[in-house]
Amino acid sequence: MPLDIPEVVIDRLPVYYRLLARLQREGTTVISSQELGDHLGVTPAQIRKDLSYFGRFGKQGRGYSVERLIEELRLILGLDRSWRMVLVGVGQLGRAIASYRGFAPAGFELVAAYDAHPDTVRIEDGPVVRPIGQLPTDLRAEPVDIGIVAVPANEAQDVIDTLVAGGVQAILNYAPRTVQVPANVHVRRIDPVVALQSMTYHLSRERPRR
Amino acid sequence: MPLDIPEVVIDRLPVYYRLLARLQREGTTVISSQELGDHLGVTPAQIRKDLSYFGRFGKQGRGYSVERLIEELRLILGLDRSWRMVLVGVGQLGRAIASYRGFAPAGFELVAAYDAHPDTVRIEDGPVVRPIGQLPTDLRAEPVDIGIVAVPANEAQDVIDTLVAGGVQAILNYAPRTVQVPANVHVRRIDPVVALQSMTYHLSRERPRR
DNA sequence: CCTTGTGAAATAGTTCACAGCA
DNA sequence: TGCTGTGAACTATTTCACAAGG
Numbered sequence: 049m050p051l052d053i054p055e056v057v058i059d060r061l062p063v064y065y066r067l068l069a070r071l072q073r074e075g076t077t078v079i080s081s082q083e084l085g086d087h088l089g090v091t092p093a094q095i096r097k098d099l100s101y102f103g104r105f106g107k108q109g110r111g112y113s114v115e116r117l118i119e120e121l122r123l124i125l126g127l128d129r130s131w132r133m134v135l136v137g138v139g140q141l142g143r144a145i146a147s148y149r150g151f152a153p154a155g156f157e158l159v160a161a162y163d164a165h166p167d168t169v170r171i172e173d174g175p176v177v178r179p180i181g182q183l184p185t186d187l188r189a190e191p192v193d194i195g196i197v198a199v200p201a202n203e204a205q206d207v208i209d210t211l212v213a214g215g216v217q218a219i220l221n222y223a224p225r226t227v228q229v230p231a232n233v234h235v236r237r238i239d240p241v242v243a244l245q246s247m248t249y250h251l252s253r254e255r256p257r258r
Numbered sequence: 259m260p261l262d263i264p265e266v267v268i269d270r271l272p273v274y275y276r277l278l279a280r281l282q283r284e285g286t287t288v289i290s291s292q293e294l295g296d297h298l299g300v301t302p303a304q305i306r307k308d309l310s311y312f313g314r315f316g317k318q319g320r321g322y323s324v325e326r327l328i329e330e331l332r333l334i335l336g337l338d339r340s341w342r343m344v345l346v347g348v349g350q351l352g353r354a355i356a357s358y359r360g361f362a363p364a365g366f367e368l369v370a371a372y373d374a375h376p377d378t379v380r381i382e383d384g385p386v387v388r389p390i391g392q393l394p395t396d397l398r399a400e401p402v403d404i405g406i407v408a409v410p411a412n413e414a415q416d417v418i419d420t421l422v423a424g425g426v427q428a429i430l431n432y433a434p435r436t437v438q439v440p441a442n443v444h445v446r447r448i449d450p451v452v453a454l455q456s457m458t459y460h461l462s463r464e465r466p467r468r
Numbered sequence: 469c470c471t472t473g474t475g476a477a478a479t480a481g482t483t484c485a486c487a488g489c490a
Numbered sequence: 491t492g493c494t495g496t497g498a499a500c501t502a503t504t505t506c507a508c509a510a511g512g
Contacts, residue, residue, distance in 0.1 A: 054481060062455035063436060070411075070435075080493065088436050093483055100495055108489045108494045125455050126462030144354030145450075150434060154451050193461060194454065201280075217464070218457040220450060224360060225280075226273060226298050234460050236453035240355075240430060241364050243446035244404065245272035245335050247428040250444055251403060252336030254427070264503065290471060302471090303505055310473055318472045318511045
């Protein structure tokens with residue numbers, strides 16, 4: 049498995065994986081790159097090229113075994129284990145994240161939640177909320193893989209510094225702010241306003257103003 | 259203003275805009291591409307090149323006027339007006355979206371919400387929830403710019419087809435599914451699991467398994 | 469000086485097109 | 491025949507490096 053796989057390729061793999069999981073539930077056992085591409089709006093060549101970075105999973109003349117491809121992607125993406133996450137920030141957004149039903153089936157386990165005012169918030173069907181001051185100690189006692197940050201923008205950098213100091217190497221950042229991390233730490237931003245603003249660029253050009 | 263501006267450039271502009279707004283609140287009046295880059299973790303050349311697609315906003319030897327640059331980006335991104343949005347899907351996620359305080363200050367107005375079971379859900383401090391069957395009629399009566407989709411995965415394509423048929427040209431898709439839209443419609447996906455899975459790829463390589 | 473704006477060079481990513489195999 | 495896997499060609503994006511302006 050080569051070491052210099054483009055980042056864009058990695059970003060597409062979970063999308064392929066999710067589609068394949070659905071197709072399998074619906075009974076598909078074999079699929080061509082053409083059909084996969086039709087579902088996802090990408091070219092068949094791109095799918096074949098992306099997969100070819102990791103191995104030769106298809107059969108000429110037939111296509112890919114859905115089961116085989118799911119299993120390969122599971123291994124490639126590291127989904128053959130579960131991942132421990134902590135949530136920092138238990139406001140309205142944080143509570144919605146903590147209650148999200150999609151993490152656990154995908155192997156992402158929320159092991160703890162932290163807030164500056166732990167007494168005033170409670171997560172339904174979720175972990176107890178601990179005081180944020182306890183975070184450094186807890187991280188040392190029980191390492192986690194991923195930090196989810198849902199604090200106000202002006203607290204995000206501090207929280208992330210704390211997570212990184214505690215050995216967390218992946219951050220899912222819901223705070224509307226770009227943060228700085230060492231090169232070995234991964235950050236993904238979830239920011240609806242930024243997403244909307246890149247669409248309004250196009251909307252204001254394509255549609256005549258009313 | 260040229261027509262073939264790379265999409266990646268457009269995606270960065272809202273991030274520049276948000277940083278500049280903060281710097282302005284903090285009292286910065288002039289800033290160089292170097293300093294901007296330091297804040298955002300990108301190269302100064304990239305920032306200068308990105309901005310140069312739209313005009314010459316800087317002053318040699320000095321940098322950029324924060325106020326001027328904010329105003330230019332507002333115009334470029336179409337943020338000099340407000341945008342009408344509807345939400346479809348008022349489950350737990352939908353309610354969190356509807357209650358999010360970040361949309362209105364950015365000029366994004368939630369004008370209506372729809373659900374298959376409007377009687378069973380209520381949005382605190384938000385619009386009345388209408389039956390989803392009413393969506394096509396409502397869109398005809400009062401056009402909206404943007405649709406936010408927070409329905410279960412298997413309903414997402416139908417809902418988006420309805421929105422598109424009703425003239426909506428931009429979709430913010432929270433449903434964990436890739437959807438198909440005509441070429442003139444813009445979609446941005448908000449999917450934490452996909453974001454996490456691209457990070458676990460890296461985590462499983464960089465860190466020795468425990 | 470210092471920093472922009474920008475062609476040119478370098479790098480990254482996508483698509484083509486076809487040999488080869490089931 | 492039908493479809494994969496893949497170098498090669500092409501396209502997109504980033505970075506370099508420097509002339510020019512304040």
